[in-house]
Amino acid sequence: MLFERTPGPELNGRQRLAVILMDVAMLAEVTLSVYLASKQPDDFTPVFMKVFFSMLIPTLAIGIYAIRRYRDRTPETGVEA
Numbered sequence: 001m002l003f004e005r006t007p008g009p010e011l012n013g014r015q016r017l018a019v020i021l022m023d024v025a026m027l028a029e030v031t032l033s034v035y036l037a038s039k040q041p042d043d044f045t046p047v048f049m050k051v052f053f054s055m056l057i058p059t060l061a062i063g064i065y066a067i068r069r070y071r072d073r074t075p076e077t078g079v080e081a
Helices: 013-038 041-069
Strands: none
Touching (some): 013 041
């Protein structure tokens, strides 16, 4: 099929926690961005985008780093000590 996915490794507990915290942070960022933009209704869209994306990009970078950092380390096959 065109969009068939092969199952990959599941997330462990620390990775799931990182994803949940990242989701909560993004919801808080949207809320804060709408609040700050609502104070300037004439420039709502530019203010929202400037505030939201300036917070979102670091959040995504830190979230992706955390998910990769908390990946389970499995020994490579075929390598002998």
